[in-house]
Amino acid sequence: MMNPLTTNATPDRIMDAAGELFAENGFRQTSIRDICAHANVNIAAVNYHFRDKEGLYEAILQRSFDKCVNCYPIVATDGPPEERLAIFVRMFLLRILGSGQPAWHGKLMAAEMANPTAAFSKLVEQAARPTHNVLLGIVRDLMHTTENTYQVEAVALSIMGQCLFYKHSRPVIELLGIPIPVTQSEIESLAEHITQFSLDGISGVRAVVAHA
Amino acid sequence: MMNPLTTNATPDRIMDAAGELFAENGFRQTSIRDICAHANVNIAAVNYHFRDKEGLYEAILQRSFDKCVNCYPIVATDGPPEERLAIFVRMFLLRILGSGQPAWHGKLMAAEMANPTAAFSKLVEQAARPTHNVLLGIVRDLMHTTENTYQVEAVALSIMGQCLFYKHSRPVIELLGIPIPVTQSEIESLAEHITQFSLDGISGVRAVVAHA
Amino acid sequence: MMNPLTTNATPDRIMDAAGELFAENGFRQTSIRDICAHANVNIAAVNYHFRDKEGLYEAILQRSFDKCVNCYPIVATDGPPEERLAIFVRMFLLRILGSGQPAWHGKLMAAEMANPTAAFSKLVEQAARPTHNVLLGIVRDLMHTTENTYQVEAVALSIMGQCLFYKHSRPVIELLGIPIPVTQSEIESLAEHITQFSLDGISGVRAVVAHA
């Protein structure tokens, strides 16, 4: 668990241990004592390096976000919107389901989405809004409009919902006996499904709009 | 001190107060003292009536589920699958977004989905699986198949994902400035969108399947 | 130390133990653990009965004051001012040096006078100001004036200073090898000295004032 080549500085060891425990048991359930025991550091180290239990949480959240944003950038690109949607969905799924980040990241995010802390609101602005805006641009192009109409937003949420469902409701999905995609190819299969499903869904909505 | 004619019995008062507080602050964050203070009962009442803080939680979860299941029943029906899907989506959205249940139910469920307790697993079997099976049946009919293929399940999850997104990610959606449907008509508008989007999505997927 | 006839309720046992420890070691130096160990009660009892460590402190201060005020009332009386001063000094010394209250009361008050807490300010209004006003009245009569002139106030403080010195500077006085009055008769001897010294001091000041 610890890379023998690099000494893994104390703050990093704390963040690694804490992230896992926070995700497993929740913020309150997890005690600083536990974290320090797992990280093999003194109990005062958290307060020294992060000032607070909450400070530690914020640091973990931020680092987690930074990693995933850097790893799977989602930016506005050129090209036909159908292709851009495919890329978007693929990147987004890799970002939230891929192995590029610790396994506990998902649970942490799901918990935050359901019950966001102050620390999270900042991250929404940093990451969620830009991502959402990129998606809105793609959907607008697909629907041949330049405005964020109710339809555009509803479609964007439909797409996001399909993706995030696997992350937020993972425990329930597993309880229902459905396997969660984890490997690169499984995730890409899912991306293809959601892309296709959504492109067709949009074509129907567009038709309705055209009628109206 | 307690008027037996007009006020709820002690256990009900406790459950009402606790449900709200659990949803607002989380299970751990909420103390028995707080609950009893809000319910205007003795501090020992929770342990007396529910054996445990956890026992109280289970009771609340169960009661909440019972209410919503009775209020918006989701059962297999006859008729063309397109129509059955429309009914399903409408009922499901009303169930999770409607005002028929305390406002805090959603947060509670979202938290449970992200991090299920033992109490929740039972409820999944009781409620989530039957609901999922009804949806699978509709999707199978829409896709002209009798088996729960990968496609069928993926489509079902795409539909569920669209619906539950509004519940699970409500705080983030609101942070993005998008209004959450709350009135009956708003919810029905959303149901129409999701139904239409999904029906068109399915038609595309079906076409692809037919090709393969 | 504990009256075997009365069971000494928990809060009283805590206050007795805490008063002693606070006076001995100071507020901060004294830990709730110590207090509870000495009082033979659970560590949570302080928070249960007094909400706070500070709440306990306030309660002790208040009770201590109440006791001494009731025991040695200082009120405006009739009679020749010389006699009234004698009574005042005697009562005041008995109040602060007498055995009517726990031995630690003095240290507590001395510490408060040098570094008053918020709780103390209230007590000053409750007890110190009335006492001071009674003394001012006596001094005014002795000096044949009806106003609180600078001289009147200076004389009043001279009298108070002589009395309180034995309380505030007790440790230093003892370090100098001078015995502190403790018995009733010792205290009354001191009261006679201070009364006589002050009456003569006043006569001189009055003479000066008359000249001016």
Added chain:
Amino acid sequence: MMNPLTTNATPDRIMDAAGELFAENGFRQTSIRDICAHANVNIAAVNYHFRDKEGLYEAILQRSFDKCVNCYPIVATDGPPEERLAIFVRMFLLRILGSGQPAWHGKLMAAEMANPTAAFSKLVEQAARPTHNVLLGIVRDLMHTTENTYQVEAVALSIMGQCLFYKHSRPVIELLGIPIPVTQSEIESLAEHITQFSLDGISGVRAVVAHA
């Protein structure tokens, strides 16, 4: 980082900051972290330069005493005792109320007098006893005796009490709305009052003694 020409050396900066904080918040209340932050030095500097938090406290106490003793020397002098008393009172008040030393010195001393530390006992021998002996000599001469009788000691304490009251009970005096002398002339006015009051007080006591 540190200009050796204009700024105090590290130990001095620490003592200055610590003295103020100790007086303001008390010894325990003040943390080494706070002191070092105010003194702009490393957190380990206190332990490095003074071995201990307590070592720092002793150093501050000693330095403070040295300064005040050098500034307002109190030594046995020649001349009529009435005049010597006037000088004594004036010097003593300037010593404890004057601006020749940091404002926090008074609080520190008052706290020590109420609850002396080991460090303080030494200072009593160094400073308090000589001062007291000088005063005893003056009072003996005023009372025409060569022995430290009970009366002599009582009178000496009466004089000291009047002076120290302004220092020890300063917060209470201020709470009562009475201004504390601070300027040179205010202090000298007070000195005149105490001197006059005490001289007249002594004359009465002497008369009583002569009678007995």
Added chain:
DNA sequence: TATGAATGAGCCTTCATTCAT
């Protein structure tokens, strides 16, 4: 000489829970 990361003891407080009434 001086630093600052790291330590571990101890602080006050809150918690769910129990038990005599």
Added chain:
DNA sequence: AATGAATGAAGGCTCATTCAT
């Protein structure tokens, strides 16, 4: 059936101090 005083474990946090650098 219901109370509330009392319990003891555990919580987050701050502290003075040390030690490798």
